[in-house]
Amino acid sequence: MQPADARGLKGAAQAEALAAGVLAGDRLAVARAISRVESEQPEAHALLAALHAHTGRAHIVGVTGAPGSGKSTLVTALAQCYRAAGLTVGILAVDPSSPFTGGAVLGDRVRMSALSGDSGVFIRSMATRGSLGGLSKSTGEAVSILDAAGFERILVETVGVGQAEIDIAATAHTTLVVEAPGMGDEVQAIKAGILEIADILVVNKADRTGADRTVRALQLALEMENSGGKTIRHHGQLMRFGPRRPASEPEAPDDARKRSAWRVPICKTVAADGTGVEEVRAQIEAHREWLLASDAMAHRQQVRAAHRIEAILRAEIHRRILARLPADGIQAAVDEVTSLKLDPYTAAARLLNRFDSSD
Amino acid sequence: MQPADARGLKGAAQAEALAAGVLAGDRLAVARAISRVESEQPEAHALLAALHAHTGRAHIVGVTGAPGSGKSTLVTALAQCYRAAGLTVGILAVDPSSPFTGGAVLGDRVRMSALSGDSGVFIRSMATRGSLGGLSKSTGEAVSILDAAGFERILVETVGVGQAEIDIAATAHTTLVVEAPGMGDEVQAIKAGILEIADILVVNKADRTGADRTVRALQLALEMENSGGKTIRHHGQLMRFGPRRPASEPEAPDDARKRSAWRVPICKTVAADGTGVEEVRAQIEAHREWLLASDAMAHRQQVRAAHRIEAILRAEIHRRILARLPADGIQAAVDEVTSLKLDPYTAAARLLNRFDSSD
Numbered sequence: 001m002q003p004a005d006a007r008g009l010k011g012a013a014q015a016e017a018l019a020a021g022v023l024a025g026d027r028l029a030v031a032r033a034i035s036r037v038e039s040e041q042p043e044a045h046a047l048l049a050a051l052h053a054h055t056g057r058a059h060i061v062g063v064t065g066a067p068g069s070g071k072s073t074l075v076t077a078l079a080q081c082y083r084a085a086g087l088t089v090g091i092l093a094v095d096p097s098s099p100f101t102g103g104a105v106l107g108d109r110v111r112m113s114a115l116s117g118d119s120g121v122f123i124r125s126m127a128t129r130g131s132l133g134g135l136s137k138s139t140g141e142a143v144s145i146l147d148a149a150g151f152e153r154i155l156v157e158t159v160g161v162g163q164a165e166i167d168i169a170a171t172a173h174t175t176l177v178v179e180a181p182g183m184g185d186e187v188q189a190i191k192a193g194i195l196e197i198a199d200i201l202v203v204n205k206a207d208r209t210g211a212d213r214t215v216r217a218l219q220l221a222l223e224m225e226n227s228g229g230k231t232i233r234h235h236g237q238l239m240r241f242g243p244r245r246p247a248s249e250p251e252a253p254d255d256a257r258k259r260s261a262w263r264v265p266i267c268k269t270v271a272a273d274g275t276g277v278e279e280v281r282a283q284i285e286a287h288r289e290w291l292l293a294s295d296a297m298a299h300r301q302q303v304r305a306a307h308r309i310e311a312i313l314r315a316e317i318h319r320r321i322l323a324r325l326p327a328d329g330i331q332a333a334v335d336e337v338t339s340l341k342l343d344p345y346t347a348a349a350r351l352l353n354r355f356d357s358s359d
Numbered sequence: 360m361q362p363a364d365a366r367g368l369k370g371a372a373q374a375e376a377l378a379a380g381v382l383a384g385d386r387l388a389v390a391r392a393i394s395r396v397e398s399e400q401p402e403a404h405a406l407l408a409a410l411h412a413h414t415g416r417a418h419i420v421g422v423t424g425a426p427g428s429g430k431s432t433l434v435t436a437l438a439q440c441y442r443a444a445g446l447t448v449g450i451l452a453v454d455p456s457s458p459f460t461g462g463a464v465l466g467d468r469v470r471m472s473a474l475s476g477d478s479g480v481f482i483r484s485m486a487t488r489g490s491l492g493g494l495s496k497s498t499g500e501a502v503s504i505l506d507a508a509g510f511e512r513i514l515v516e517t518v519g520v521g522q523a524e525i526d527i528a529a530t531a532h533t534t535l536v537v538e539a540p541g542m543g544d545e546v547q548a549i550k551a552g553i554l555e556i557a558d559i560l561v562v563n564k565a566d567r568t569g570a571d572r573t574v575r576a577l578q579l580a581l582e583m584e585n586s587g588g589k590t591i592r593h594h595g596q597l598m599r600f601g602p603r604r605p606a607s608e609p610e611a612p613d614d615a616r617k618r619s620a621w622r623v624p625i626c627k628t629v630a631a632d633g634t635g636v637e638e639v640r641a642q643i644e645a646h647r648e649w650l651l652a653s654d655a656m657a658h659r660q661q662v663r664a665a666h667r668i669e670a671i672l673r674a675e676i677h678r679r680i681l682a683r684l685p686a687d688g689i690q691a692a693v694d695e696v697t698s699l700k701l702d703p704y705t706a707a708a709r710l711l712n713r714f715d716s717s718d
Binding site for chain 1: 404407408410411412414415425427657660661663664665667668671672673675676677680689692693694696697699701702703704705706707710711
């Protein structure tokens with residue numbers, strides 16, 4: 001994070017021009033801006049700083065679920081519903097198995113082409129490799145760019161596994177978890193963690209046998225979750241350290257009431273032919289209304305901000321470590337650990353001592 | 360990373376006793392040791408330091424693939440094959456959808472029970488939530504504990520998505536990628552990244568229709584990969600910064616020859632009834648022989664060491680940030696970002712200034 005004056009006037013001027021383009025809704029500027037944050041170019045900071053005051057208008061919808069659940073098809077159909085309702089839509093695919101990301105089979109491409117050529121839709125896939133923590137950071141930044149560009153609904157497609165769960169919960173206002181019948185263990189998977197981030201559950205491919213069984217399993221899992229009293233959702237890492245109510249302290253009855261007022265609906269869809277998708281859209285809008293009416297929206301915005309700040313801190317600290325550690329020191333440490341002369345903790349401690357003393 | 364003398368004699372003595380238990384192969388000690396690294400308790404450092412010199416004997420096998428591919432069933436069947444061959448097996452499940460992790464349907468539990476009561480098998484599921492980067496770190500550490508305890512083959516089951524791909528490739532000596540027919544996009548998903556970490560491809564549920572089509576698609580994808588000349592595998596993040604040959608520099612013909620000598624096989628299995636699993640075991644052993652005969656094993660050990668050191672550095676720096684940043688400062692930053700007064704980069708820079716000046 002270089003100071004602005006060290007970054008050079010050219011970079012600052014470019015960032016300013018790009019920000020103006022994004023704010024004017026210029027598609028090429030939006031695409032370029034996302035590329036800048038994705039490749040972590042220095043002027044990305046100035047760009048995002050310039051855009052930040054113009055964000056906060058879009059409603060951000062996370063769409064997550066196992067590969068094969070038909071997330072991408074649902075996202076496409078949802079975007080069509082929103083367009084029919086007169087709203088503009090940005091789509092970010094953060095999923096290596098997503099057809100948006102290049103792995104499309106023919107049918108998906110045909111369905112997606114329904115969106116192409118519509119200036120009210122912007123589709124972008126995000127690279128899922130790259131620097132550590134970079135995925136979460138650049139996705140949050142791409143969302144901000146689409147928000148500043150005036151897209152009214154932003155759909156973010158991710159695979160719901162591990163860290164991606166935490167990231168999507170901390171990035172989206174409304175999180176959809178998509179299931180499909182006949183995937184057996186997937187209903188179990190949901191119980192193991194994905195369920196607690198869901199604001200809306202979707203059973204896609206509902207024309208397949210077993211759809212009702214999947215719905216019942218999800219209902220049961222929801223009831224179990226509710227009876228377990230799990231009320232704290234969407235908590236970012238950094239937020240735990242803020243002065244807010246710690247998890248051990250019981251929440252005020254009023255807070256609990258507001259929070260428990262949203263009952264997670266289960267929608268059945270056949271996204272491939274559009275069946276049930278309008279109902280999903282209606283539920284997203286209902287959830288948005290609920291968030292705005294309660295204090296939940298303010299809470300989610302705070303979690304989102306904390307998550308973004310933390311991602312930046314982490315990336316910056318990581319950059320500093322790699323920049324300051326002498327390469328020969330790293331290799332020496334790796335060699336000593338490999339030859340069993342040194343354990344990784346002692347090796348890391350020695351590297352950190354060199355890092356600290358180079359401050 | 361506190362110095363040893365600050366940690367207290369009690370913790371050090373406990374770590375020593377636990378290390379002795381692990382080295383003696385005491386199952387309770389192994390279970391406790393893994394719990395210590397999972398919950399990141401201070402004595403975990405001393406424990407791992409004491410164990411490190413006794414590691415390096417186990418062969419580590421990563422098993423990855425989409426939910427529904429039957430990874431857990433394959434891992435169970437593989438463990439049975441290894442037991443029949445007289446080798447001891449440790450199993451780590453790092454997958455929220457794994458039956459090992461608690462999401463078992465009845466059939467899986469029955470199959471897994473074939474392993475229970477066998478002192479030559481140790482099964483453990485790892486929590487997939489927790490501190491950032493903690494998953495990768497604690498998995499690597501649990502592998503070391505099982506290694507030091509004398510388990511000869513360690514099977515690590517993960518979902519093959521995003522960061523988990525990089526982690527498993529950097530943790531395992533041999534990586535299996537498991538597919539199942541009829542999952543449509545999954546073959547595409549493999550092209551998008553999972554394929555390049557595979558040492559062995561397994562088409563499980565091969566009695567289903569479409570198995571041969573999946574095999575052909577994988578063969579085609581492998582040929583495309585080979586013709587693309589992608590030769591550098593299993594590169595950890597930190598290794599990029601070492602003095603080793605940079606990616607842009609062509610590798611020596613001799614290195615290229617040794618590396619290209621391993622041709623990724625495609626195995627067909629029906630893990631549920633054991634069909635084809637012995638062949639998978641044979642291929643793992645063949646890959647192990649190849650690694651040991653070429654310089655590839657040394658390279659993988661280096662990547663593994665670099666990955667572990669980096670995970671420790673990252674966790675430690677992250678801990679320092681959170682410990683030193685004043686809680687009111689974080690909340691103030693979050694509030695300013697939420698109210699659009701400050702962008703996240705400027706907020707993060709201000710927090711870092713406070714962090715730096717508190718050094």
